Amino acid sequence: MKKLKLKKKNLGDFINELTRDYALYAPQEKEGTISFSLVEKPEEITLDYHNSDTSPKEIFFPQKEVILTYQDGNSQPVFYEGKPFALLGVRPCDAKSFQLLHQVFSTKKFEDPYWLTRFKNALIIGLACNDTLPTCFCNWLDGSPHGKEGMDILLTDLGETYLAEAVTEKGESLLKQQKDWEEASEADLKQASKLEETALKSLPPKIESAKLKEKLDGMWDDPLWEEIAQRCLNCGACAYLCPTCHCFDIQDEGNEKNGKRIRLWDCCMYPLFTKEGSGHNPRKNPADRVKQRFMHKFNYIIQNFDKYGCIGCGRCITYCPVNIDVREVLKQILET
């Protein structure tokens, strides 16, 4: 696969090129919050950033998406019809989350057409993390600050230039079109692997993550869940920020004649999430819901998709109003 160098002063041209063929989304800072937004001009982009406050999953799985409209008894599906998406500057952890979501939404029995419409032709250009945050722990969960999973191209900031490595055929063909980008030298590659080494060293020491699933198999009745539930507010901030959470609700807006059906992110921390028509609620206690969250991420989903349901981005740690730290929970699980 091709390994080229993009001079930072030429980044603007590359961005302009991408915006011609793609709906380009990249990190942008607005009112102190960084999120992936549609790029119109190169200068809107911030690539000098740690990670976006919200997960870029929202481009493929919007927090609120109209799935159909109806009028006088006729339903019409509504699909995204714009240019294919390109994401620039996606962190390795987030790129990995797309792979898990894609598995969830494309299981053969029922394919989710809304996810596939947005995701299928997307171009993902990642950006390696040379500098990690104190809340980062991707190394615990099969990830790396320079990981390439889920990307078409990985960029690594080498100071004056970005090293651009093709990861997929699609990335390769895009790089082949960049006639004036130089080939990366041995020294460039060495520098990149040195940066990766430094980034890896800055992360917390690994835990025995491979044992989590088995440990959790025996923890259905463990007092840990009640202990966490005592602090948890059931606010759902963790789920709304989580790059792998994918539960949704379906609601109608409008009247019986005209309106639209919308799917919205939902969250298993809310008691209503499982409340049945009869009033019965199989997860009526906060501890049941806390257990569901951790079991799903570190046990159930592994059985379904052979992947952790957590990428170690640390967003839930940063934003939890009562400082529940998933890393502490994982350590407690292993100590049980």
Add this chain to the structure above:
Amino acid sequence: MSDFQEENPFLPEPARIVRKYDLTSDVRFFQVRFVDMERALSLKYLPGQFMMFSLAGIGEAPFSISSTPSRPGLLEFCIRKVGEFTEALFDLKENAIIGIRGPYGNGFDLERIKGHDFIIVVGGLGAAPLRSLILYALDNRDNFGRIYYLYGARTPADMLFRKEFFEFIERDDLGCLLAVDHDPDGDWPCYISKVTDLFKYVKNIDVQNTYAAVCGPPVMYRFVIEKLIALGIPKNQILMTLERRMKCGVGKCGHCVVGDIYTCIDGPVFTYWDIINKKGLI
């Protein structure tokens, strides 16, 4: 449109309410037919499967199918008024067009039950899915050994499909045992007891070669299972259909997840073994 857009599982199909009447003070029977007659006649489904109903401006909700695939054309449902969706549904008149999509869920594995004795145990609204099963079994009577149908309701006024089930009592190819907990008017002609007390009348079944199907309120399962185990029915031959809140019906929205399974696609019919091995199912 791409294939995956053509096969949009979230798109309801128009269907007509052709008939409705009240079964009890808060449970109504609905006969529904796809507007597309070809679709109505070719629909394949199994007892135990469910459909998502769609009411424009209100949303969607899942309902068990109460009719049997052995009588194609009409889909029947037995629905209790419990909230916003069902209130809107109860306001609809005959010939109203609604949306339906499905069928969803695994349903009962009829091939597996075939050739065995069969006990169906129903509590309250559990009659909604299990009526489909008993009607199917009676329509294909030669495929089964002895059949028992045990149904318990709170009072005579709460018993669903009373007329139909009283007719079952007259049949000599079925043991139909109907019970109520209380009989305020004192004119109930059948048993006044819990459904679990009806097991003493279950006779001459080959327990090792018997399947049981159970559906009722969550509290009922434990007591009924105790009885079935005491009879000697193997755990993997005790089948239960469970309820969960559902939004999509197609294994995506996450509401009905129990462990690694989705009740909407892996269930709602489970064996007692599944329940022992899967924490949180009931």
